[in-house]
Amino acid sequence: MQRYFIAPEQFGEHTVMIDGEDAHHLLKVMRMKAGDEIIVCDGLGKSARAKLTLLQAGQAEADITEWLGASAEPLWKVTVAQSLPKGDKLETVIQKGTEVGAAAFIPFQSDRSIVQYDGKKEEKRRQRWSKIAKEAAEQAHREIIPHIGEVHSWKQLLQRMAEFDLVLFCYEKEGGAAGSGIADAARSFHRSRGESQEASILLVVGPEGGFTSQEAEQALAGGAQLAGLGKRILRTETAALVGLTCLMYESNEMGGA
Template sequence: MQRYFVSHPAIENRFSITGDDLHHIARVMRMKEGDSIICVDPDGISAVCEIAEITDEQAIANVVKWIDGTSELPVRVAIASGLPKGDKFEWIIQKGTELGAWEFIPLNATRSVVKWDNKKAFRKIERWKKIAKEASEQSHRHKIPEVLSPVSLTELINLSKNYDKKLVAFEEDAKQRESSVLSKTLNKLERGQSILFVFGPEGGLTEEEILLLKENGFESCGLGPRILRTETAPLYALSAVSYHFELLG
């Protein structure tokens, strides 16, 4: 059943769907009155709905049944990733959303080959947000992850004050098979809390960047004995969080 994130709560058990989602319902899916969809309101509450009306301005969907429960991770996971080449950050957003990430923070790291173009910034960020939205719909999320504008390391450190735990993946720790920090941190993390992971671009973070992060409350950790690509490492971390909190119980 197709899922849509609506911009306003239901009024008298009716949702109004406009914009791109209206186009998707009417033109892409070619839905009719009586078809069923799932609507998710801004608070992450979802409902099975029946389309009552489709016009050029909006689609009206009546609530048939509110859905209990959530598919969200029990902890909030933010992924800060050094801007990689090509479409790798789009891949991180898409797959990271499927795995439950709460927020994505692109980082202008020293070794980032990609240089951020402010003239194209709005269009790029809008594309990232669209990818997160579509991945949230596909994976039956109850929240669309936030996608921030690229930040400097100093700005990231300021943002990090909002998180309960802070880890930075460091290649040298992986070479030394240092995996205990990740495990110990997840054991200390409680449901409802938050964790920020920082990953470098191709070539990794510099020693100076690692040192600055450590001076500001981050712990460095390895992600197993193998060296992971910049687009693989965030998915490893999210999978570890999911296994720890959702499968181990």
């Protein structure tokens, strides 16, 4: 069933209002009509089944027929901190990371970031990134839209680390040594937390050239655990998705034991 994220204020007691691009998508792309059913979400975890009653250019209305049950969102709220990569790689990380289960994304600059931050373009880029996250969340039947944070400096990201229950710093020099991998760290953390325990995790991924040894030392001093992603060197966008998938698996979101 087609799913749409709408603002909380668009929910009434028994009805919902859908406008803008979503209304256009219903009418012109999906070619729905009165009587068809959709799922609507407020992006904060509340969702309902609704039956369309009105469709016209730029606006649709629907009656709520059923409030949906328990959230299918991961218990581990993973924020992916991704050093700004070249081209559209960050878009790939946001799209696929949303599908896998990321709760939020923080773009940041590190010593070896090739892309130079341009404050004048940030708001436009964030709007595009947020749209990509929304569309991916709808496709993946998520109940929240991952938050896209402002671009951070390395210093700002270091200061944020204290906010999380676990910080994993993806560092290729950890390689495939026994006990040094991200799965090992996640498994140990899972045992310490127990089953059915929510947690906030920050997954820190470097740029194309990797992190410097100084950044690794600073992250370690800031409370992060250095974690490898195996013996092979991964592209930055691959590393983010592999790390996130490991965390989802180790928290039993993908059938792990």
